[in-house]
Amino acid sequence: MNIFSGKGILIISSLWATMLLGTSCSHEPTQAELRDQRLFERAKEAYEFCYPMLANYRTLFTSALDPKRHAAFDPAINQLWISPPDSMWTTPPFLDQNHDTPYSGAWLFLGNEPMVLKLPKMEPNRYFSCQLIDFFTYNFAYLGTRESGNQGGTYLITGPGQSVDDPQNYDRIIRCETLFAFLIIRTEAFSDEDLSRVQTLQSSVELLPYSTFTRSEKPVATRTLLEKVLPYDEKLSQSPAFIRYANAMISWQPIHPDDQPVIDSMAAIGIGPEQPFLLEPDDPDWKTIQLGIDSAMASIREKAALVDQRINGWDIPFSQGPRSNFGKNYLLRSALAYEDLYGTNHQDAMSPTALVDKDGKPLTGRYSYQIVLDSLTTPPVDYFWSISAYRASDGQMEDNPIHRFRISSRDALEPSKDGRIRILLQHATPPPALLQNWLPIPEGSFFITMRLYGPDRPALDGRWQPAPIAKVKPSKTDPNPR
CATH class of the missing domain: 2.60.120.600 (Domain of unknown function DUF1214, C-terminal domain)
Incomplete structure (x- = not known):
């Protein structure tokens, strides 16, 4: 039996003391054993909650913040990237390769002011979409052929708590609950001969800070997150050191009311907005938290293997969506981020x-x-x-x-x-x-x-x-x- 599936998860929760201490489970658990069991459970819960943010941060860092990032897709924050002119079918390493819709997009930082997205008019029969993803990996908005049509438009994307004095100047105001957002634009190419037209359309998209668009005074930067970004390390993100990333990421946006209970629960392993990370590998709690992480990843992988529906040999993926699609089902959200x-x-x-x-x-x-x-x-x-x-x-x-x-x-x-x-x-x-x-x-x-x-x-x-x-x-x- 897989100890990380079904009843195995319950077994691992009740036998944590045996694994850690080599003790028998025939006696009443001590206070220390009960404490470690709670620590294991909190670590598992925390990693299931944080996994999508860790996966998202990996992409953010490697594609936009790492000085050694991919040469073809190296935009600064709040700047659009488009497919390279000499290779329109080149796909960013963080997206699936396809020959339907060349990609363009941007990482948005909404901490200091909103961003304005201006879309050009496109041919009525050309499909395109603008997918907006928040830092939790929820798809919080769409623009494009299905959602807003091909006539073009001007859209305002605001961060937490932001408002503007000129809402009438925008076709739509889109609110993001996190400071970082990811914009992915897919523009259909009818053929290889159509690629030059696609690049013209991609280049016609504009992404402007609100102060630039309105020709108003640029706000004083109150958020300096980009000056103290943590380098992403895959091994650290899969160890108790993930808490260092979690503490930074949780501080990047207001805590949603639905998430407050799990945020409060994670305090048991030292997770909280801008909290210091003091745990060392030789600390006894390190091993307990690592077991919780390993159990969480096993649950995420198992859930990911079950979310698709197989029909006639085809695996039909589970639909992504906004926060309202998931509620407090953080395991499902993590499974989709993994898959x-x-x-x-x-x-x-x-x-x-x-x-x-x-x-x-x-x-x-x-x-x-x-x-x-x-x-x-x-x-x-x-x-x-x-x-x-x-x-x-x-x-x-x-x-x-x-x-x-x-x-x-x-x-x-x-x-x-x-x-x-x-x-x-x-x-x-x-x-x-x-x-x-x-x-x-x-x-x-x-x-x-x-x-x-x-x-x-x-x-x-x-x-x-x-x-x-x-x-x-x-x-x-x-x-x-x-």
């Missing part, structure tokens, strides 16, 4: 993923497969859908002879005589008659991601089911046909 950090709200886009065929066998380029789309299995969307293949080893796309990385409803797919569309998944180049519907796949193990942009109600309520991936014959590259 799909910065995942989308399903109303805007959803991404089923398949690692196996309809018989439950792992997908491999040694075989050929097909996906058959008909009136029941064609993805129901308001905008468009796509299907892409990725190497299982590193989650990256693989180049191919025709440089095709997706099949999409934007393509001129050829129906069969029965009216259905058969998408061929194969590593080897097929005969010319099959090229139009061919999605090249890696030679080794791979997985498929289907993206639905603007999914319709049948996809959102579960009535639609994705078509299974069926093996049709051994690939010509298979040296051992079966």
Whole structure:
């Protein structure tokens, strides 16, 4: 039995003294043992609460604050980054690679004044979205084709407790409960030939401090968080030293009333706004807190493995969303941050993923497969859908002879005589008659991601089911046909 799942969690809670002290559980626990049990439980609870913030801070530090950050995506805070001109399909290391919507975005610091986001007018048939994520990893707002349309607009993003004197000057005022927010912009590219237009649109987005937009006096900086940023260290974040990060991050925004009880509870292990971290590795409490962290991570991984729904071999992810979607279910929030950090709200886009065929066998380029789309299995969307293949080893796309990385409803797919569309998944180049519907796949193990942009109600309520991936014959590259 996995000691970190189901009844195992209860066992570990009651046997903590045996693990730590080698004592028997047949006697009444001492006051010291009861204290350590409470410490273990508080540490587990605290890590389940803090994990999304730690994951978010890892991205913030490595992408925007670390002097050694990725060369292609190195924006300053409150400055937009866009895809590099010479490689529009380059994907930031913290986002999933796709050939549908080149990324742009920004890290926002709202501690001193609001930020103004100006969006350009776009073609009516071009999908785009602006996803706004707070520091807890809640999706607190969306803009774009579905939410606000393609006509462009001016939007004010405010931090905690901020207000302005000119609300009439904005199409919408968006309030963020945290000082840091992450903006991810996805702009559809119809083809490689359309990439220059996409970059023009990306470059037309403006992000301005409120004082710059209104030509008013710049406020005196009351928040100097960026001057005392803690370097992110993966090992420290998974040890009791995570408390140092937690104490800093909790102080970055007002405590939400829903979170106050867990914040109060975490004080038992030294967590609180701007509290010092004094624990040392040789302190007996270090081991107890580490056990709580390990138990929390086991629970997070177990929950992450259960949140997706498997249908016809496809894993349908759980929808991200605002705080109201989660309530006080911090374990669910952590599981989604672990499984799909910065995942989308399903109303805007959803991404089923398949690692196996309809018989439950792992997908491999040694075989050929097909996906058959008909009136029941064609993805129901308001905008468009796509299907892409990725190497299982590193989650990256693989180049191919025709440089095709997706099949999409934007393509001129050829129906069969029965009216259905058969998408061929194969590593080897097929005969010319099959090229139009061919999605090249890696030679080794791979997985498929289907993206639905603007999914319709049948996809959102579960009535639609994705078509299974069926093996049709051994690939010509298979040296051992079966």
